[in-house]
Amino acid sequence: MADSGEPAAGLVERSAECAQIVLGRRGSGGFAHLALGSVSMKVATHADCPVTVVRGGPPRDGFVVVGVDQPGEDQAALEFAATEAVLRDVPLHLIHADVRPQVLPLGMAAPPGQADQAGVLRAEQRALEDVGRRWRERQPGLRTSADVLCVAAASAVLVKASENARLLVVGSHQRNPLARVLLGSVSAHLLHHAECPVTIVPRG
DSSP: OOTTOOHHHHHHHHGGGOSOEEEEOOOOTTOTTTOOOHHHHHHHHHOSSOEEEEOSSOOOOOEEEEEOSOTTTOHHHHHHHHHHHHHHTOOEEEEEEEEOOSSOOTTOOOOTTOSSHHHHHHHHHHHHHHHHHHHHHHSTTOOEEEEEEEESOHHHHHHHHHTTEEEEEEEOOOOSTTTTTOOOHHHHHHHHHOSSOEEEEOOO
């Protein structure tokens, strides 16, 4: 452990040796839904292993939800979520939030590849269902479902899904040199607002 006496620093230091870190989520004062405990946030944004932040209350029945940004980049999150679903004997629900303009200004052409939005969404749905099929082949006994939703904000879809979930899993989603310092905005929002435990799985 770190000698500084700071709990978050010690947990981050040990995270490279851990399979998972589990922490409680604690707000302060009257802002329980807005303020995440400083230790939980720091560990979630710096750890080298998956970090699960658990809100108070008994475990609920429900499925495991995994947010899928890019299937090729989300293998660690998918593997973690599939394993948890099998261990808990519950279905795995894959969600991909297609974030794009819902309405274009009059006279403005759709961006390349987005002219047929319904066709794009159907193709993405088929691709996500195929991801679920491949994970069923890898994890005997796994049950999956998949939804592609065209929305303005991915975080809102995942928070809504958390209302009926036992666990919500997302990748850390950073694509820049600050990856070990800052969580993506979606992940940070989920840590503050999700109604079930949230696991942040670092890529790589």
